[in-house]
Amino acid sequence: MQSKISKTRKVSKAELKFREAFERLKAGKPNIMPKGTPMSQNNVAREAGVDPSALRRARFPELVSDIQAWIEVQKDEAPQVTKRQMMLSRRSRNRELREKIQSLKEQRDKALGLLLDAQTRLVELTLENQRLRAQQPLSDVHYISGSKKT
Numbered sequence: 001m002q003s004k005i006s007k008t009r010k011v012s013k014a015e016l017k018f019r020e021a022f023e024r025l026k027a028g029k030p031n032i033m034p035k036g037t038p039m040s041q042n043n044v045a046r047e048a049g050v051d052p053s054a055l056r057r058a059r060f061p062e063l064v065s066d067i068q069a070w071i072e073v074q075k076d077e078a079p080q081v082t083k084r085q086m087m088l089s090r091r092s093r094n095r096e097l098r099e100k101i102q103s104l105k106e107q108r109d110k111a112l113g114l115l116l117d118a119q120t121r122l123v124e125l126t127l128e129n130q131r132l133r134a135q136q137p138l139s140d141v142h143y144i145s146g147s148k149k150t
Helices: 002-008 013-027 041-047 061-077 083-135
Strands: none
Touching: 013 041, 013 061, 041 061
């Protein structure tokens, strides 16, 4: 595809980057976006690693037209998702969410245990500090200013 474009006109590096991203998304093998990302002008720009506002019709009219045409063709050819596939997809998503919740609960419990251990250690050290201060002998030193420092 690149050679076909470069024969008719000079292609900028930016447009080449967008076209490569467009081809990766069409092939279902994106580098940046997650697999299964729907085709859109913004997603092509994101896959190219730039801000979506960089891919504008005024700057890249042929490319934007190609993207829009591909989206229209694919809309008509999109396979229908069955109820069973939707149900399986939901089940999978729910399972993943339950596993994530379980993992977060385990992390919370571990963090809470560490916090309780730290609090217990603080109490122990405070009591030890008080005990040691109580054992410290009183000083009979008098200061010149007349106030006693402890």
